[in-house]
Structures are given as C-alpha cells and as structure tokens.
Amino acid sequence: MSESISFEELCSRLEDLGTPAKTEDRSVYWILPxxxxxxxxxxxxxxxxxCGQKLFxxxxxxxxxxxxxxWKIAESADEFDASRVVLPxxxxxxxxxxxxxxxxxKAGIGTRRPLQEVLNDVEPLLELALLRSALGEEHILGLVGELICLETLLDAVANRPEAWSAVLDMWRGYEAGQRDFVIGSTSLEIxxxxxxxxxxxxxxxxxxxxDERYPSEERLMLLSVGLAPVIQEGQTLPDVVQxxxxRLSAGVTKANDEFTPLQQRFLDDVYRYGGTGSRGYDHRTESTSKAYSTRYRSTFTPRLYEMEDEQMLILRHQDVDGLFVRPSSVQYTLELPNLINGxxxxxxxxxxxxxxxxxxLNIL
Known part of the structure; x- marks a missing residue:
C-alpha cells in the first residue's frame, strides 16, 4: 500500500473491516505489508x-x-511478530x-529508520491518545484502595444478601466531589x-x-492503603473487581455468564471512577487488557485513622482563619505516623x- 494513503481512506478501510467470529482472532488491514x-x-x-523488534x-x-x-490473523494460519497498541x-x-x-x-516506519526512533517521535501523541482511553496509574491505585475497603464492607454482611445494595450505596468514590464512603454520619476517605x-x-x-459541604457528616476517618507494583504475586485491578x-453473585441463580442487576450496577460504578476527561475501567471488555495487568502488593497493613483526634496534628480550617487563604486551595503532603496513640x-x-x-445496618 502506498505511503501516500490519506487519513480519510484509512478511516474508511478500518470501519469496513469485518469483525472476526473467534475471540482470539482479528481482521487486519495492512497499510504497509x-x-x-x-x-x-x-x-x-x-x-x-x-511489526519488528520489541519496543521500549x-x-x-x-x-x-x-x-x-x-499475533494471528482471522480465518488464516498466518501469524506475525509485532508490538501492539489496543484502543477501545x-x-x-x-x-x-x-x-x-x-x-x-510520517515518522518513517517502513524505511531504514530504526523502529525505536519512529516510536520515540510518535510516543507523545500516543500518550495523549491513551490518556483518554484508560485510567492513569494514580486512578488505578486509588480505585484498588477503595475496592479493598468495599470488599471488607461486603464481607461484613456476607450472609445478608438483602444488605448488599445498601453497602453499594455507601460507596461514593466514583462520583466527583463526594466522600469515598458514607456510613450514616461517618465518612471514610481512602x-x-x-x-x-x-x-x-x-x-x-x-x-x-x-466539612460543612457534607451536611450529615459528624465523623471522618481516613484509611491509608499502601500498594506498590510487582512482577509476580500481588493482585491486579481486574482481580479485585472479579x-x-x-461476592455479589453468591447464592444468586443467573443464566449463563450474564451479570445480575446488582453486579451490573457495581460494574457501571467502577467504570465511572476517574472518568472525567478519560474512560474508566470496563471490566466487561478490559479484564484481560495489558493496560490493567500490573500487579500490586501491600506495602503495609492498611491503617484506619480517626481524623478528629486532638492528637492528629494536621492543618485545619482554624489554622487559616483570618488569613487571606482559601482552605479548599491548600495543598500539602500528609505524613502520618504508624501510631498516634493507643x-x-x-x-x-x-x-x-x-x-x-x-x-x-442493625445487624447483630
């Protein structure tokens, strides 16, 4: 195929590609054979x-x-070695x-120019594209931390299926501007x-x-979670979601591999997490995606802090009262000790x- 192919023609060729029947297959249009x-x-x-050597x-x-x-081409025995980027x-x-x-x-793929140099030129554009197609590392860490807490909440009512929906109601972290969890008048920030x-x-x-922006809030607790990427062992975001x-399917009869309404609701909430300006994680289609294959291990046992404790030495509204400072704009790094008091x-x-x-929930 000529290197002068237009953007419009590429779009048309890609849209016209047939969808393969087998999950592991793909229909390929070779721009440059x-x-x-x-x-x-x-x-x-x-x-x-x-196509070519591994890229870095x-x-x-x-x-x-x-x-x-x-990789394998649909309805063909042909296979090829290549670096692949998957888009939604x-x-x-x-x-x-x-x-x-x-x-x-334009960067010279298919010429004598080394493929690594070609990628180096195009990588900034590829990075921008991917930032809108998947969660960033920071959001993945945040989501895993919140889901670890959600697991514990569900375990607390494991034998009470009628309470599962109420527990999902408590998770608010996927909504911008909300506390991560709200349990009556107590809020949890993860x-x-x-x-x-x-x-x-x-x-x-x-x-x-x-904070007064949460009218029913009387108590705030912070759950500190340590997670670091590892090569082996650990857990991935898809692992935690699954x-x-x-847990949400225990004892529930469902047809084939269909999700129950409660599971669908949970997956929708997960997808909404960190979705402002980018796509969230869709477990239904991305559970095997390399983008979410990073494994994480705990760097320490999670710590649950009482934030209203008088010995919690942090900046508070009262510290800037009377100053020309907007409290909501203050940014700093919090370094909490392993032990504040007994x-x-x-x-x-x-x-x-x-x-x-x-x-x-009044569960004895």
Missing part, C-alpha cells in the same frame, strides 16, 4: 500493529498499553487509530500510596476534617469497619 497494520477484534476493539516506550501509560508478541471499541477511536498510523508513516509509609497528597482541608463480583489508628481496621457497618 507486514510493517504497519490496523486491526479489529471480535469485541470491535481497534489495534495498531508495528519512555512513558508509563504507553508501557502499560504496548505489548510485543506473536468506541467509534471515535477509529479516526484516532488512523491518525496514529499517519503519524507513524488514600493510596506506593510508599512504605502513610504519606499522602492532600488537596484541600476538607479531605482531612469534617472478587467483588463473586486508639489511633485502629488496632484492626477490618474489625473496626465491620463493627461500624453492622451497627449502622
């Missing part, structure tokens, strides 16, 4: 293939999405894939860190003290949260 190709999978996701991206999000391997199935990602292909051609200590970025004093799905943090965070939710 066995060099640069665009493909469509059985789930209608869009793939960009760059410089940015974290491109590393998460770029996968080198041997939404219609607007078709022109995005075509745009990236055009830029790869903070995740990759460090070995409870060190967290704070944006606005409302994150660490009872565990919660399993009651803070809680001796066992799971026991404390379990007792809290069972008391609120």
């Amino acid at each position: 066995m060099t640069l190709g665009l493909a469509k999978t059985a789930s209608a996701r869009v793939e960009v293939f760059m 991206p410089r940015t974290a999000i491109v590393r998460r999405h770029l996968e080198h391997g041997r 199935s939404a219609p607007h990602f078709v022109p995005l894939a075509a745009f990236l292909a055009v830029e790869l051609i 903070k995740s860190t990759q460090l070995e200590s409870s060190t967290h970025a704070i944006s606005g004093m409302h994150q660490v003290e009872v 565990r919660i799905l399993n 009651m803070n943090p809680a001796a066992n965070w799971k026991h404390s949260v379990t007792a809290m939710i069972r008391k609120y």
